[in-house]
Amino acid sequence: MDWTQFNIPEEAKAILKQAPRVISPASEQELTDLACGGRESNAFEVAYDVPGVGRVVEAHVARVRNGIAANYLEPYMRRRDPNCLVVGDDLPTDKPRFAERFGKPFEELRQQTFDWLKTQELLVFAFNAGADEIGLSALVLCPANAGFFALGLAMLQGMIPPAEIPADFHPSAVVYIAPVFRHTHFQGKQVVVHNRLPGVYEMFSYNLYPGPSAKKGVYGMLLNLGEKEGWTTAHCSTVRVITPYDNEITLMHEGASGGGKSEMLEQAHRAPDGRWLLGRNLVTGEERYLQIPRACELRPVTDDMALCHPSIQANHGKLRLKDAERAWFVRVDHIRRYGTDPFLEGLTAQPERPLLFLNIDAVPGSRALIWEHIEDAPGKPCPNPRVIIPRAIVPNIIHGSVTVDIRSFGVRTPPCTRENPSYGIIGLFHILPPALAWLWRLAAPRGHDNPSIVHEEGMSSEGVGSYWPFSSGLQVRHANILLDQFAAYRRMRYILVPNQHIGAWKVGFMAQWIAREYLARRGSARFRPEQIRPARCALLGYAMHQMQVEGQQIARWFLQVDTQPEVGEEGYDQGAKILYEFFRRTLQPFLTEDLDPLGRQIITCALDRGTLQDFEALIPAE
Numbered sequence: 125m126d127w128t129q130f131n132i133p134e135e136a137k138a139i140l141k142q143a144p145r146v147i148s149p150a151s152e153q154e155l156t157d158l159a160c161g162g163r164e165s166n167a168f169e170v171a172y173d174v175p176g177v178g179r180v181v182e183a184h185v186a187r188v189r190n191g192i193a194a195n196y197l198e199p200y201m202r203r204r205d206p207n208c209l210v211v212g213d214d215l216p217t218d219k220p221r222f223a224e225r226f227g228k229p230f231e232e233l234r235q236q237t238f239d240w241l242k243t244q245e246l247l248v249f250a251f252n253a254g255a256d257e258i259g260l261s262a263l264v265l266c267p268a269n270a271g272f273f274a275l276g277l278a279m280l281q282g283m284i285p286p287a288e289i290p291a292d293f294h295p296s297a298v299v300y301i302a303p304v305f306r307h308t309h310f311q312g313k314q315v316v317v318h319n320r321l322p323g324v325y326e327m328f329s330y331n332l333y334p335g336p337s338a339k340k341g342v343y344g345m346l347l348n349l350g351e352k353e354g355w356t357t358a359h360c361s362t363v364r365v366i367t368p369y370d371n372e373i374t375l376m377h378e379g380a381s382g383g384g385k386s387e388m389l390e391q392a393h394r395a396p397d398g399r400w401l402l403g404r405n406l407v408t409g410e411e412r413y414l415q416i417p418r419a420c421e422l423r424p425v426t427d428d429m430a431l432c433h434p435s436i437q438a439n440h441g442k443l444r445l446k447d448a449e450r451a452w453f454v455r456v457d458h459i460r461r462y463g464t465d466p467f468l469e470g471l472t473a474q475p476e477r478p479l480l481f482l483n484i485d486a487v488p489g490s491r492a493l494i495w496e497h498i499e500d501a502p503g504k505p506c507p508n509p510r511v512i513i514p515r516a517i518v519p520n521i522i523h524g525s526v527t528v529d530i531r532s533f534g535v536r537t538p539p540c541t542r543e544n545p546s547y548g549i550i551g552l553f554h555i556l557p558p559a560l561a562w563l564w565r566l567a568a569p570r571g572h573d574n575p576s577i578v579h580e581e582g583m584s585s586e587g588v589g590s591y592w593p594f595s596s597g598l599q600v601r602h603a604n605i606l607l608d609q610f611a612a613y614r615r616m617r618y619i620l621v622p623n624q625h626i627g628a629w630k631v632g633f634m635a636q637w638i639a640r641e642y643l644a645r646r647g648s649a650r651f652r653p654e655q656i657r658p659a660r661c662a663l664l665g666y667a668m669h670q671m672q673v674e675g676q677q678i679a680r681w682f683l684q685v686d687t688q689p690e691v692g693e694e695g696y697d698q699g700a701k702i703l704y705e706f707f708r709r710t711l712q713p714f715l716t717e718d719l720d721p722l723g724r725q726i727i728t729c730a731l732d733r734g735t736l737q738d739f740e741a742l743i744p745a746e
Contacts, residue, residue, distance in 0.1 A: 125286045127248060131294040132263060133324050135238055139265060142242040147268055149249055150285045155278055156478050158247065158271035159194070160187045166488035170194075170269055170332065174307045182303055182332050185272050186488040191478035193486035194272040196333065198312075199500035202483050203508045204335035204381070205314040206570075206586075209344065211596050212319035212328070218599045222317055226309075230317060233309060237302045237328055241265060247274045250284040250293060253342050254357070254448045258433045260296035260325070260349055262342070270301060270332055276480050277338035279512045282450040297325040297345050299337070305330045316341050318596040320348065334482070334512075339453050340594040343429055346448060347595040347602070355433050356605050357448050359591040361385035362425035364522055365644040368418045373644050374526050376430070376445065377621075377636070379534035380570045380586035384623045384636050386454050388532075389424045392416075392637035393464055402638070403629035403682065406539055407690045412629075412682075416674050420644050423520045427452035432609065436525040441615030441746060446525040451514040456494040457507050458632065469494060476517045482510040530617045530643055533564050533590075534636060536571025537622040541690045545698030547583060547706065548572070549664070549685045550622040552678065553639040555656060556665035557736070558743040559726045561618035562610040563663075565589055566603055566727075567710045572624055583702065585710045600718045607723045614746040619643070620664065626682055628690035635682075642673050658736045660686050660693070661700035663707060665736060704733065 125148035127140050140146050149155050161168035166187040174180045182201070186193045196202050211217045212230035222230040245268035253259045262281075266274045277299070306312055309330070316336045319326040325345050329337035346357040360378040377388040395401050399413040429448035436444045459465055472479060472494050479492075483506045485499075486492040497505040515521055532553075540548035547569070556564065568590040569583060587593060588602045595602060621636045651666075659667040668683040681688040686696035711727045719727075722742065729738050 125248075130289070131292070133295075133298060136263060136265060136298055139238055139241045140246070140248065143244060143246045145245040145268070147245070147247050148286045149247060149274075149283070150287070152275065152278055152283070152478070155247070155271055155275040156187075156192055158268065159185055159192050159275050160271075170272070172304045174304055177307055180307055183272065186486055188481070188486050188489070189491045190473060190475055191480055191492065192272055192275065193481040193484050193492045195483060195485075195498050199506065200312070201314070201331065201333050202498075202500070202506050204333065204340065206593050208314040208316050208331075208336045209593060209596065210315060210317055212317045212326075213321065215320050216598055217596055219596055230319065233305070234319070234328070237300060237305065240302055240304065241300065244268070247271060249274070249278065250289055250295065251278065251281045252284070253281055253297060254346050254431055255446060258431050258435065259346060259448070261293065262297040262299060262345070263295040264299040264301070266301040267303070270303065272480065273301060273332045273334060273338065276334040276512055279451040279480060279514060280334070280339055280449055280453060281342055295324065297327065299341070300326065300328045301332070301337075302328065302330055303332045318344055320596060334453070343591065343594045344596055346429070346431070347591060348597060350605070351595070351597045351601055354605060356589065356602065357591070358430045358432055358445060359385075359428065359589060360430050361388045361427050362430055362445060362526065362528070363389050364423040364425060364526065365640055366421040366423065367644050368420070369645075371644065371647045373529040373647065374425070375530045375532060375640060375643070376443070376528045377532040377534055378565065378590055380536075380568055380590045382455075382536050382571060383534035383590065384621070384633050385534070386427055386452070387458070387623070387633040388636055388640065389422060389427060390465055391419055391422065391467060392634065392641075393632075400634060400638070402634055403626065403631040405629055405690070407541065407628050412679065414638070414673060414676055416641065420641055421520075423522050424518060425522045425526050427454065438527065441613055443528045443531070443609060443613045443616065444525050445528065447515065449515070451512050454511050454513055456509050456511060457497070459495045461495050462493075464495065471513065471517070472511050475513075477514065480512040484509050484511070528616060529648075530619060531561065532619045532621055532636070532639070533561065534621050534623055535569050536573065537625045538572035539625045539630070540627050540685065540695060540699050542692050542695035545695045545702070547699050547702045548622070548625045548627060549661065549691070549696050549699035549703070550620060550626065551659075551664075551667050551683045551685055552626060552635045552671070554620040554659060554664045554667055555651070556618040556620055557740040558610045558614060558618060558745055559729070559739045560663065560665050562607055562743075563707070563711070563726060563730055564620060565606055566714060567707050568592070569706065583706050598718075600714055600716050603714055603723060604718075604720045607720050611722065611743055614743070627685040627688040629682065638673060638678075642671065645673075657684070660684070660696060661703060662734065662736050662739070663700070663703055663730070
């Protein structure tokens with residue numbers, strides 16, 4: 125493959141001319157073989173000679189019966205570092221610049237990276253970020269011994285076989301993979317440098333965990349494109365829900381990493397006797413169950429990234445979107461034993477084509493099982509086991525764009541009691557007016573015990589849209605783009621859903637599964653006054669007052685946390701105080717002269733502790 129015949133950047137041409145060997149894979153199967161060191165090999169060690177350090181092993185790769193299992197030696201490398209993104213250019217940004225963080229311009233390291241790549245055997249392929257007709261063309265240059273990383277990128281974003289690359293191929297983005305510099309320049313930390321140049325978006329990945337680069341790094345490219353053109357790629361899963369009575373709704377579920385996006389595409393986990401464990405009281409040990417003989421049918425649309433491009437909108441008061449990925453990066457930390465999720469277990473144990481498993485304990489020739497998580501330490505399972513699943517093998521998946529009926533936001537919540545108050549005061553689900561729904565996407569709590577990222581103490585924000593860690597641009601610009609959505613699409617219903625805890629009750633992801641079943645069965649019916657009440661904390665909109673699922677009444681303490689005897693009004697109000705302080709701290713930076721005047725009104729209303737009616741008046745729902 126002669127890449128120099130295409131209109132690719134001169135730096136990439138120079139690397140490909142001088143590299144001792146350039147491999148242009150034509151298929152995922154070829155990348156699968158390369159990940160293991162060759163067609164006849166079943167195991168491979170990804171290692172580099174690091175100047176001043178010696179040989180450093182990054183990962184062990186095993187060929188298993190259902191794909192490839194890759195495991196990092198360092199527990200730190202098994203989760204995304206939320207502070208990995210730095211900006212190498214001089215264009216406007218609210219993110220740390222390389223020169224500010226490391227004390228020198230990026231250009232020197234950029235050239236060193238090119239020089240190092242010229243000495244390596246390389247894997248090179250082209251792909252389209254986003255959808256074929258929406259997004260941007262890209263090229264990736266990766267060390268050949270990191271074939272498992274290239275495989276993950278190819279699965280997530282697709283790859284264009286060399287024979288199908290058009291003669292006028294001109295990439296708008298180039299991804300350079302150089303893991304050795306993690307040790308020579310960054311004290312072993314994950315760093316991804318985004319360098320926005322005229323005509324090309326460069327991304328330098330100085331680590332081999334796909335999360336910050338192959339997935340979220342490419343996400344950053346799409347966000348940059350949307351920032352320039354006035355649209356966004358939402359951080360969400362989307363599912364069409366079909367009730368046993370053939371009623372249909374489409375639900376879009378946003379949230380920070382760990383906020384329940386992938387879980388919204390799963391059927392609720394049942395106890396051995398078929399019941400749904402609604403929750404277990406952490407104080408009394410009491411358990412509450414629901415019996416739902418037949419759950420709704422699920423037809424997934426997106427898992428994590430959704431294009432909200434103007435070309436697919438119908439201007440009928442509801443948002444339309446489509447998937448931005450070819451495969452899904454599914455976290456399976458909640459699958460801890462056989463039989464927890466038979467659908468996902470069967471799909472991954474006997475897939476139609478090889479999968480890529482990360483942080484799953486498997487040996488060459490075995491079958492990788494998604495409940496066999498590698499341990500970070502003896503007796504301490506890795507909290508972020510993953511599997512990459514191609515859309516093509518997901519049953520009943522929906523291709524193309526869909527219209528959203530309900531837009532949900534998920535929050536990981538800690539336990540809350542009177543003695544230990546916290547922001548875990550969110551009931552089973554809350555109904556939000558559009559203005560409040562927009563505010564929650566600005567605050568975007570990262571949440572309690574987040575399994576997807578390196579741990580941070582206290583309550584922190586994932587940032588605007590819950591996608592801010594992946595963006596290289598300006599947060600107020602993204603806030604305005606999102607506000608335009610909420611002001612334009614007023615025929616949608618907005619809800620807020622917790623996961624993990626509701627007050628003193630451990631619930632896992634059951635709240636969002638029950639909300640999904642309930643709202644699908646209701647369809648477009650409006651809530652009657654006796655069914656909802658303004659929440660005691662105005663930031664939570666309306667709380668459910670009465671809720672019945674398949675003839676079974678949900679106890680009010682799951683709907684209104686202040687009614688739990690373990691919490692009470694005192695514990696609830698302390699939790700509300702924590703929430704208000706978090707919103708104050710998070711929203712203040714948005715109050716700049718570039719913020720849309722309507723956005724300023726909404727934020728000011730929150731800072732002044734406005735009422736629910738005040739928020740409703742700012743963006744009236746239709």
